[in-house]
Every structure is written in structure tokens, then in C-alpha cells.
Amino acid sequence: MSEDITTSSKQDTVTQPARPRSSTDLLRSGFGRNLGLVVALVLLCIVGVATAGDTFATGANVLTILRLAAVIGVVSVGMTFVITGGGIDLSVGAMVALASVWATTLATQQLAADYHWIFMVSTALAVGAACGLVNGLLVAYGKIVPFVATLAMLASARGLAEIISDRKTQIITVGSFEDFFGGSLIGVPVLVWIFLLVAAAGWVLLNRTTFGRRTFAVGGNAEAARLAGIKVQRHTVALYVLAGLCCGIAAVMLMARTTTGSSTHGQLYELDAIAAVVIGGTLLSGGRGTIVGTVFGVLIFTTLNNVFTLNNLSISAQSVAKGAIIVVAVLLQQRLARRTTGT
Numbered sequence: 396m397s398e399d400i401t402t403s404s405k406q407d408t409v410t411q412p413a414r415p416r417s418s419t420d421l422l423r424s425g426f427g428r429n430l431g432l433v434v435a436l437v438l439l440c441i442v443g444v445a446t447a448g449d450t451f452a453t454g455a456n457v458l459t460i461l462r463l464a465a466v467i468g469v470v471s472v473g474m475t476f477v478i479t480g481g482g483i484d485l486s487v488g489a490m491v492a493l494a495s496v497w498a499t500t501l502a503t504q505q506l507a508a509d510y511h512w513i514f515m516v517s518t519a520l521a522v523g524a525a526c527g528l529v530n531g532l533l534v535a536y537g538k539i540v541p542f543v544a545t546l547a548m549l550a551s552a553r554g555l556a557e558i559i560s561d562r563k564t565q566i567i568t569v570g571s572f573e574d575f576f577g578g579s580l581i582g583v584p585v586l587v588w589i590f591l592l593v594a595a596a597g598w599v600l601l602n603r604t605t606f607g608r609r610t611f612a613v614g615g616n617a618e619a620a621r622l623a624g625i626k627v628q629r630h631t632v633a634l635y636v637l638a639g640l641c642c643g644i645a646a647v648m649l650m651a652r653t654t655t656g657s658s659t660h661g662q663l664y665e666l667d668a669i670a671a672v673v674i675g676g677t678l679l680s681g682g683r684g685t686i687v688g689t690v691f692g693v694l695i696f697t698t699l700n701n702v703f704t705l706n707n708l709s710i711s712a713q714s715v716a717k718g719a720i721i722v723v724a725v726l727l728q729q730r731l732a733r734r735t736t737g738t
Contacts, residue, residue, distance in 0.1 A: 428676040428685070429685075429687055429688060429691065432674070432676075432688060432692065433691065435695055436691060436698065439695060439699060440698065442702060443698065443705070451702065458583070458587075459701070460694070460697050460701050461583075461584070461587045462584050462587060462652065463700075463701075464590070464693050464697040465584075465587050465589065465648060467645070467671070467693055467697070468594065468671075468689075468690065469589070469590055469593045469641050469648065470487050470488075470491065470641055470642060470667075470668045471667075471672055472593050472594055472641055473641030474487060474641075474689075475597065475601070475677055475684050476600075476601065476637050476684070477541075477634050477637075478614075478677050478681065478684065479610050479611065479614050479677055479678075479681060479683065479684030480613050480630070480631060480634045481680070481681030481682070482534060482634065482635070483541050483545065483679075484530065484635065484638050484665065485546050485548075486530065486546070486549040486552055486665065487638065487642050487664050487668055488549070488660075488661030488663060488665050489549045489550075489551075489556070489661060490523050490552050490643075490646075490661070491523075491645050491660055492552065492556045492661045493522055493526065493552040493556040493559075493658075494520075494523045494646035494647075495519065495556075495649055495655075495656040495657065495660045495661075496556040496559050496565065496656045496657065496658055496660075497518055497519070497556075497559060498515045498518040498522070498646065498647070498656060499566075499567055499655070500559065500656075503518050504568060507569045507571075507572060508569050511571075512569050512571050512572035512575065515572055516647050519643045519644075519646045520640060522643060523640055523641070523642040523643025523644070523646065524639045524640045524643060526548060526639045526642070527637065527638050527639020527640065528632065528635070528636050528639065529548065530544055530638075531632030531635030532632060533548075534631055534635065535627075535631040535632050536628060536632075549665070553658065560657065560658050564657045565656040565657065566655055567650060567655060567656070572650075573651065576648070576650075576651030577651050577654075585651075589648060593641065594686055594689075594690050598687065601684060606630075606633075609625050610630070611682060611684070613627055614681030614682040614683075615681065615682030615683075645664075646660070646661075649661070670696060671692035672684075672689050672692060674691075674692035674695060674724045675690070675691055676688035696720075699713070699720075700713055703716070
């Protein structure tokens with residue numbers, strides 16, 4: 396009798412039909428989200444060709460788009476880590492400005508001229524990382540809300556950049572620096588290669604390392620991550636330092652593109668970076684992030700700006716279009732999140 400009951404229960408548990416995968420499941424997946432971004436980018440390119448004609452569909456214009464996307468793209472990679480970890484950084488533009496100013500002072504450029512341009516690069520990276528460290532310490536150990544802590548850094552870093560530069564544009568006179576970062580490799584600008592390398596390194600770090608898994612855990616539920624043995628405060632500091640390091644890299648790229656260091660560099664970079672990250676599919680609430688999506692988000696916004704510029708549309712119209720795209724992206728995220736919790 397007991398053997399019959401055991402046999403029947405085993406049969407009941409084994410013969411469960413597999414639930415077919417719905418279209419909603421596909422949209423929730425990383426592949427589905429990235430496919431949607433590819434479609435959006437293709438549609439933008441079609442609009443560009445239809446409205447700007449041969450001017451848009453040229454190799455020179457494609458390189459222009461990539462060159463413009465490279466700087467904000469590196470900043471957005473760092474922002475992806477911070478937002479995935481449950482934070483936000485409003486100071487990235489100011490950190491880019493401060494790093495560019497500090498790396499182009501007369502003293503730094505003299506060292507670079509006497510020895511090597513690596514002194515300028517290392518100065519920018521150190522300044523960016525130091526600003527990120529301050530942000531991380533204020534958020535993790537000072538218990539200051541990320542919005543407030545990074546807003547304070549935004550004001551402080553921009554003000555310090557103005558003091559150091561005396562509100563003047565500092566011209567780069569180190570020829571070897573300009574030759575290296577202003578050059579090309581197999582026809583592709585060095586700045587674009589730097590962006591690709593940073594994005595690839597970011598993808599590996601986020602998806603294939605313990606650091607990345609801890610970032611998802613901290614962003615999803617910080618208390619649960621702490622109970623699981625993760626040093627949440629230390630990890631939060633590391634995330635902001637990483638974002639600051641990306642700002643230092645972006646400062647070097649911006650210095651190479653403009654051949655200047657200025658306290659006005661990086662204006663509104665924080666909004667562009669957050670917009671690209673959100674469009675790419677990273678949740679503002681943390682716990683889910685995608686470097687590939689961020690790269691597509693950057694390309695979408697840069698292509699949109701390029702199409703507007705070629706059609707002589709105003710910057711105000713570009714801002715309105717950006718705002719509408721951000722709202723639609725957030726609404727879609729919320730709708731998919733509700734469906735996920737509902738199932």
C-alpha cells in the first residue's frame with residue numbers, strides 16, 4: 396500500500412509540463428532589453444538618413460558620433476556600478492572638470508614635458524579616485540544620503556576647479572600627449588578604443604567576478620548582503636572610487652579632444668550618464684545593471700544629438716526629446732517590475 400502511494404507521488408512530481416516562454420519573459424531578459432535598444436538605435440539611424448541624407452551616412456560622421464560618445468560613455472560605465480549598487484553620483488561632471496584642471500596646471504605639464512605625459516594622466520586618475528573616495532566615505536561611513544553627499548561634491552569640485560584655474564582655460568602644450576591621445580589606430584580614434592576597453596573591463600568586472608556579484612547583492616538588499624558576510628560599507632566606498640576613476644579617465648579623454656583643461660568641462664554629464672544608464676536597463680533602485688545596455692544607451696543619446704544637430708534643431712528641443720525618452724524608459728521599467736512581482 397505504501398509503495399503504491401510512493402510511486403504515484405513520484406509520478407505526480409515528475410510529469411510536470413514545462414511552461415512555454417512568453418513574450419513578456421523575453422522582454423524581461425537581458426537579450427530582450429538589448430534587442431529593443433538595438434532596434435531603437437537602428438530606427439534613429441533610419442531617421443538620420445531620411446532627414447540628413449548623405450551627411451549622416453558618412454564614415455566621418457560615424458566616427459564623430461563614436462568620438463563624442465566615448466567620453467560620456469566612460470563616465471556612464473562608472474555610473475552603472477554606482478546605481479547597480481544602490482547609490483547615485485551627481486558629481487561626475489564636476490569631478491571631470493577638477494581632474495582636467497589639475498592635470499593641466501603649469502607644474503603638471505612641466506613634469507610631463509620633462510619626463511613623460513603619464514604624469515598628466517596619473518594626476519587626472521588620482522584626482523578622480525580621490526573625489527570618489529570622499530563620496531564613498533561620506534555615503535558609507537558618514538551615513539549621508541548619496542544624493543546629498545554627491546551634490547555637495549558637485550559644488551565643491553566645481554568650485555575648486557575654478558579656484559585652481561582662476562576661471563581660465565588652460566591650454567595643453569605637451570605635444571606628445573596630444574599626439575598619442577589625438578591619434579588613431581587602424582582608422583579608429585584612440586578615444587574610441589579607450590571607451591571600448593573600459594566598457595569591456597566593466598562588463599567582465601560586473602558579470603564575471605565576485606566584485607560584480609557583491610555589487611548586485613548590495614544594490615538588491617544591503618542588509619541581506621551584510622548578513623551574508625559582505626562588507627557593505629567597504630564595497631560601497633569601492634564603487635564610488637571606481638566611478639571617480641572613470642571620471643579621471645574621461646577627463647584625460649576630454650583634455651585630448653579639446654586640448655584644454657577647464658572648470659567648465661563636464662557640464663550636465665551627470666544627467667547624461669544617468670539617462671544613458673536608465674535607458675540601458677539598469678534599475679535606479681539598484682540590484683540590476685548592464686554594461687552592454689549602458690553602451691547602447693550612450694550611443695542612442697549621442698546619435699539623437701547628432702541627428703538634431705544635422706537638422707539644425709535647437710538644444711532645447713534635444714533636451715525635451717531626452718526627457719521624454721527617460722520618462723518612457725522608467726515607465727517601462729516599472730511596468731516590467733510589476734509584472735515580475737505579479738508572477
